[in-house]
Amino acid sequence: MAIRDARDLAPGEELTADICIIGAGPAGIVLGLELARTGIEVVVLEGGGEERSDESQDLYRGENIGEDYFELDLTRVRQFGGSTNHWEGYCRPLDREDFDRPPAADLEGWPFSRSELIDHYREASRLCEIDDSLELSGEHWASRVGAGLIDMEPTTVRSEVLFRSPPTNFARRYGPELAEADSVSIYLHANVVELTWEQDRVSSVRIAHFNGATQTITASKFVLAVGGLEVPRLLLVSPGPHGNGIGNQHDQVGRYFMEHPHLITPHLVTHDLDQFSFYTEETVIENTRLIGILTLSPELRSARAIGNATAVLQTASNFGQRWSDADPLGKGVRSLVGGLNDLTSPEQELLNVRFITEQVPNARSRVVLSSHHDPFGLPRIALDWQLHPIDYHTIRKAVETVGTQLANAGLGRLNAPTHGGLLPYRILGGNHHMGTTRLSEDPTRGVVDASLRVHGVENLYIASSSVFPTGGWANPTLTILALTLRLADHLKESSG
Numbered sequence: 364m365a366i367r368d369a370r371d372l373a374p375g376e377e378l379t380a381d382i383c384i385i386g387a388g389p390a391g392i393v394l395g396l397e398l399a400r401t402g403i404e405v406v407v408l409e410g411g412g413e414e415r416s417d418e419s420q421d422l423y424r425g426e427n428i429g430e431d432y433f434e435l436d437l438t439r440v441r442q443f444g445g446s447t448n449h450w451e452g453y454c455r456p457l458d459r460e461d462f463d464r465p466p467a468a469d470l471e472g473w474p475f476s477r478s479e480l481i482d483h484y485r486e487a488s489r490l491c492e493i494d495d496s497l498e499l500s501g502e503h504w505a506s507r508v509g510a511g512l513i514d515m516e517p518t519t520v521r522s523e524v525l526f527r528s529p530p531t532n533f534a535r536r537y538g539p540e541l542a543e544a545d546s547v548s549i550y551l552h553a554n555v556v557e558l559t560w561e562q563d564r565v566s567s568v569r570i571a572h573f574n575g576a577t578q579t580i581t582a583s584k585f586v587l588a589v590g591g592l593e594v595p596r597l598l599l600v601s602p603g604p605h606g607n608g609i610g611n612q613h614d615q616v617g618r619y620f621m622e623h624p625h626l627i628t629p630h631l632v633t634h635d636l637d638q639f640s641f642y643t644e645e646t647v648i649e650n651t652r653l654i655g656i657l658t659l660s661p662e663l664r665s666a667r668a669i670g671n672a673t674a675v676l677q678t679a680s681n682f683g684q685r686w687s688d689a690d691p692l693g694k695g696v697r698s699l700v701g702g703l704n705d706l707t708s709p710e711q712e713l714l715n716v717r718f719i720t721e722q723v724p725n726a727r728s729r730v731v732l733s734s735h736h737d738p739f740g741l742p743r744i745a746l747d748w749q750l751h752p753i754d755y756h757t758i759r760k761a762v763e764t765v766g767t768q769l770a771n772a773g774l775g776r777l778n779a780p781t782h783g784g785l786l787p788y789r790i791l792g793g794n795h796h797m798g799t800t801r802l803s804e805d806p807t808r809g810v811v812d813a814s815l816r817v818h819g820v821e822n823l824y825i826a827s828s829s830v831f832p833t834g835g836w837a838n839p840t841l842t843i844l845a846l847t848l849r850l851a852d853h854l855k856e857s858s859g
């Protein structure tokens with residue numbers, strides 16, 4: 364069926380389907396495609412249109428009341444295809460240890476191992492148009508192109524790779540196929556504003572338009588696929604049986620928000636940038652783009668009791684700048700590396716090192732409803748991003764370890780401000796919104812069970828990074844898609 368515009372529906376009109384998917388970013392689109400193969404009647408409700416619009420994007424505005432963070436309407440895209448209209452395409456599965464290790468003594472991690480997701484990860488890789496071998500070893504890929512690797516102690520720091528999708532725009536790449544499926548109806552400009560509760564289940568959802576009209580969609584099952592910040596919002600604005608949000612009987616909805624704290628430090632390298640080329644320049648092998656990275660070994664992480672982390676090297680020119688006297692940050696770098704030679708010497712080059720780290724889940728880091736409202740009268744969100752001392756410890760240890768290894772290998776010196784709050788470098792996020800409806804078999808410690816069904820709600824599921832119980836350091840979309848494919852299998856079986 365073609366893609367339709369919900370604004371053409373008559374006021375008060377009612378639609379029905381077997382399964383209603385809310386949100387058509389990569390998760391919603393892939394779930395729709397999978398279910399289309401079974402003939403189950405599916406309706407997909409997408410709030411945005413085919414093009415970006417200020418009106419739709421404005422609904423994503425909110426407040427930051429915790430750590431400094433991106434404006435909430437700039438860290439995601441409210442349009443058919445979701446944030447893949449704007450993503451960078453970096454893809455990587457979580458590590459095996461991310462699944463196996465609980466984040467804290469009193470908090471469970473993933474209830475299944477990575478091996479359970481392997482086939483789904485492979486399919487997710489094909490959807491992102493990257494190599495589906497899940498081979499992450501730097502040695503494997505460098506040897507295929509005859510590139511050299513940095514010599515490090517493998518029990519400490521390893522050379523691995525990060526894949527890069529073209530980047531696939533999921534609306535453009537898969538929207539037409541979804542639109543052609545007989546059993547799927549896609550409605551754009553369908554802003555879901557409430558999930559309606561009736562006897563242990565969601566009976567329908569209400570969509571609203573800027574002209575005041577509303578419609579109702581009734582289905583046997585509902586799947587929330589509106590992204591990691593909006594999933595908790597939709598649950599919290601829907602009163603449910605206790606009046607404080609659907610699935611929120613234990614005050615868990617919105618808690619455990621996790622990002623991937625990023626820290627960028629400059630690294631001084633002597634002589635020869637060529638020896639870093641596998642890490643600073645993308646390699647293309649059989650249509651797959653990838654880049655070398657340095658990761659902390661599981662042994663080191665376990666011994667130091669720190670989270671997962673990686674270092675991505677970028678030449679200053681790749682990074683869009685060379686440090687110079689005219690650059691205020693360049694002057695800061697000069698004073699911090701005082702004692703080393705003049706940075707403008709022809710024998711010396713600067714690399715930027717981007718550390719991407721794991722944040723442990725903590726209940727104080729959360730999404731709550733704000734006192735400000737959107738044009739539909741719904742409370743906007745307030746993001747209270749809170750880092751834990753372990754997160755700073757992880758960042759410091761990652762910087763120290765990689766710096767020491769580079770120095771030991773005689774490759775240069777890392778400017779490593781590892782004292783106190785790591786000033787003068789700001790900790791940034793990565794536009795990755797995880798953990799706000801975390802997966803836990805215990806309903807008092809999370810919001811969804813292992814099948815991604817909301818605890819205490821018979822027919823409501825979530826396809827999003829909001830369910831991640833831990834997030835490693837890897838960019839989330841490949842894992843979102845693997846989980847979505849796993850959910851599709853579950854829905855096919857239980858609806859068959």
Ligand SMILES: Cc1cc2nc3c(=O)[nH]c(=O)nc-3n(C[C@H](O)[C@H](O)[C@H](O)COP(=O)(O)OP(=O)(O)OC[C@H]3O[C@@H](n4cnc5c(N)ncnc54)[C@H](O)[C@@H]3O)c2cc1C
Nearest residue numbers: 386388389390410441442445446451452453555590838840
């Ligand atoms: C600048 C940028 C760069 C990024 N780079 C990377 C990267 O390199 N690698 C990576 O893995 N990830 C990256 N990401 C993150 C990645 O884009 C997300 O992980 C991914 O898009 C999440 O998919 P999703 O389907 O869960 O949610 P989204 O993509 O957020 O899609 C949610 C959909 O729901 C719709 N929606 C929202 N609210 C409603 C409502 N009330 N009613 C109906 N529909 C609604 C939205 O319009 C949207 O289409 C990046 C993000 C940004 C912003």
